[in-house]
Amino acid sequence: MAEIFGIPVPLLLGQLMLGLMNGAFYAMLSLGLAVIFGLMDEVNFAHGAFFMMGAMFAWMGGQYFHLGFWWMLLLAPLAVGLFGLLVERLMLRRLRGMDPIYGLLLTFGLTLLIEGLFRTFFGVAGSPYNPPALLGGTLNLGFMYLPTYYVFAMAASLAACFGTWFLIERTKLGSYLRAGTENPALVQAFGINFPLLVMLTFAFGSALAGLAGVLAAPIIQVSPLMGSNLIIVVFAIVVIGGMGSVMGAIVSGLALGVIEGLTKVFYAPISSTVVFILMALVLTVRPAGLFGKEK
Amino acid sequence: MNPVATQMSASRLQSAGSSVAPTGKAEPAALSIRDLHAWYGDSHVLHGVELTVNPGETICLLGRNGAGRTTTLRAVMGLTSARTGSIGVFGKEVIGLPQHHVARLGVGYCPEERGIFASLTTQENFLLPPDLPTRFPGFSIDEIHQLFPNLKARANSPGTRLSGGEQQMLAVARIFRTGARLLLLDEISEGLAPVIVQALGRAIKELKKKGFSVLLAEQNFRFSAKLADRFYVMERGKIVLEIERSELGNKQAELNELLGV
Ligand SMILES: Nc1ncnc2c1ncn2[C@@H]1O[C@H](COP(=O)(O)OP(=O)(O)OP(=O)(O)O)[C@@H](O)[C@H]1O
Ligand SMILES: [Mg+2]
Numbered sequence: 314m315a316e317i318f319g320i321p322v323p324l325l326l327g328q329l330m331l332g333l334m335n336g337a338f339y340a341m342l343s344l345g346l347a348v349i350f351g352l353m354d355e356v357n358f359a360h361g362a363f364f365m366m367g368a369m370f371a372w373m374g375g376q377y378f379h380l381g382f383w384w385m386l387l388l389a390p391l392a393v394g395l396f397g398l399l400v401e402r403l404m405l406r407r408l409r410g411m412d413p414i415y416g417l418l419l420t421f422g423l424t425l426l427i428e429g430l431f432r433t434f435f436g437v438a439g440s441p442y443n444p445p446a447l448l449g450g451t452l453n454l455g456f457m458y459l460p461t462y463y464v465f466a467m468a469a470s471l472a473a474c475f476g477t478w479f480l481i482e483r484t485k486l487g488s489y490l491r492a493g494t495e496n497p498a499l500v501q502a503f504g505i506n507f508p509l510l511v512m513l514t515f516a517f518g519s520a521l522a523g524l525a526g527v528l529a530a531p532i533i534q535v536s537p538l539m540g541s542n543l544i545i546v547v548f549a550i551v552v553i554g555g556m557g558s559v560m561g562a563i564v565s566g567l568a569l570g571v572i573e574g575l576t577k578v579f580y581a582p583i584s585s586t587v588v589f590i591l592m593a594l595v596l597t598v599r600p601a602g603l604f605g606k607e608k
Numbered sequence: 609m610n611p612v613a614t615q616m617s618a619s620r621l622q623s624a625g626s627s628v629a630p631t632g633k634a635e636p637a638a639l640s641i642r643d644l645h646a647w648y649g650d651s652h653v654l655h656g657v658e659l660t661v662n663p664g665e666t667i668c669l670l671g672r673n674g675a676g677r678t679t680t681l682r683a684v685m686g687l688t689s690a691r692t693g694s695i696g697v698f699g700k701e702v703i704g705l706p707q708h709h710v711a712r713l714g715v716g717y718c719p720e721e722r723g724i725f726a727s728l729t730t731q732e733n734f735l736l737p738p739d740l741p742t743r744f745p746g747f748s749i750d751e752i753h754q755l756f757p758n759l760k761a762r763a764n765s766p767g768t769r770l771s772g773g774e775q776q777m778l779a780v781a782r783i784f785r786t787g788a789r790l791l792l793l794d795e796i797s798e799g800l801a802p803v804i805v806q807a808l809g810r811a812i813k814e815l816k817k818k819g820f821s822v823l824l825a826e827q828n829f830r831f832s833a834k835l836a837d838r839f840y841v842m843e844r845g846k847i848v849l850e851i852e853r854s855e856l857g858n859k860q861a862e863l864n865e866l867l868g869v
Contacts, residue, residue, distance in 0.1 A: 485735070491727040492736055499723045502685045503737035504711030
């Protein structure tokens with residue numbers, strides 16, 4: 314059997330694929346955070362809870378309303394986006410102009426509240442959520458077998474990332490957002506409704522977290538705590554990529570997924586901490602992150 | 609004399625030195641500032657500014673460093689931390705309006721620091737300010753490209769890669785096409801090569817022909833002397849002198865003293 318550094322090639326490729334898939338999720342989640350941070354200077358601590366809500370909504374849709382995966386792929390992100398919109402409009406907006414730490418505290422409290430509510434009603438055990446029949450089988454990639462759904466989830470996450478990148482970097486609405494990130498006062502002086510832009514951006518970032526949640530539901534156990542396990546890693550990735558950078562979030566999300574996967578093969582004991590080790594390194598060399606600009 | 613010109617000179621007479629809003633058929637002033645006070649945090653910067661820009665007029669706001677010209681323009685746009693008094697834009701009171709509603713009355717603002725966005729291309733910077741609900745034709749994109757050909761040539765460069773002069777052109781050009789009919793231009797000739805200053809001067813004259821009302825905040829008296837119909841001089845947050853173009857000769861000495869030249 315072929316080997317690289319004493320590691321069988323299929324094992325290596327397998328971890329590479331899984332790493333890429335995790336990376337695509339990291340990318341999607343850090344993208345939402347980064348976009349919100351760029352425009353509002355606000356760290357949305359509730360991002361993990363929004364991710365969990367996406368997955369829980371998907372599960373609840375199937376459980377209580379017999380709505381399948383495809384329906385929930387559409388409805389759950391919309392619901393989470395709408396929830397995000399209300400959070401911004403009714404709570405975060407009041408904190409505008411204050412120290413961002415208040416927003417962090419608010420979203421942290423909100424996270425506890427949301428997770429607590431879901432735990433009260435659904436417990437912490439977690440439930441499996443089956444992928445749709447269409448994506449049920451496994452796919453032969455030549456070097457390995459991969460569940461078809463994994464390939465779909467990866468492709469869908471990458472499509473969402475690319476779509477977001479396109480929206481922000483290549484459209485008129487995106488130019489408002491980029492300009493607002495640089496100089497909100499001037500954007501308002503041009504007659505652009507900045508508060509509306511902030512609200513929609515927050516809703517969009519939330520919806521993206523919700524979408525990641527639905528896509529992750531068939532892969533990891535759906536449970537009220539699934540967000541808090543993941544979000545810390547995502548925060549580290551956003552710090553590595555640089556707060557507020559769209560490409561930075563995507564690239565570092567993917568790269569760290571892969572690095573994490575490969576660490577599992579080469580030196581498994583640090584596979585769950587490698588992201589934080591890298592974060593510490595990046596912070597000492599480039600405090601604004603790999604793709605970030607010093608403010 | 610054509611009727612428009614008659615009407616304009618009539619409203620100019622009416623507003624000279626008076627704060628009464630024009631009545632009857634006369635148009636309201638493009639900008640009418642009364643007893644304006646403005647603050648940055650605790651520091652009280654404007655102390656009762658009185659200033660009028662009539663429709664179609666090009667007005668120059670002169671003053672030494674720190675006199676408060678920039679702050680006056682920023683106060684109109686709602687960019688100071690607090691303001692009191694009255695700011696009428698085409699007859700509508702601006703104080704109390706949400707920030708993004710000021711432009712919609714037909715105001716275009718070019719900040720002193722130019723405000724070119726680094727993450728936007730030249731073309732994106734140019735097209736950023738949205739069209740305003742004024743039905744004022746302003747300039748077409750083609751006309752602007754004729755005035756400033758560089759902007760077309762460099763459409764795809766990031767805005768901040770342009771030279772200082774090109775960035776200044778971009779900063780003014782992008783508010784020519786939105787339907788804004790009162791332009792607040794802060795220090796647009798500062799630190800630029802003579803050819804660029806001339807191009808900007810030509811553009812201001814074109815604005816006048818098209819019926820724009822313009823308020824220039826300028827330190828460069830020589831630049832504005834050729835362009836403005838009227839001059840205000842500020843000192844320590846107040847207007848201390850108002851000069852009609854025709855009075856320039858008589859009041860030159862007084863002006864020089866105030867400007868310290
Ligand atoms: N952000 C700010 N915070 C506190 N004070 C300010 C601020 N900006 C300006 N000032 C003060 O307000 C006064 C007026 O400044 P302003 O920028 O309006 O002057 P100016 O007439 O435009 O002069 P110049 O452009 O030559 O500096 C100055 O004394 C200045 O120090
Ligand atoms: Mg100034």
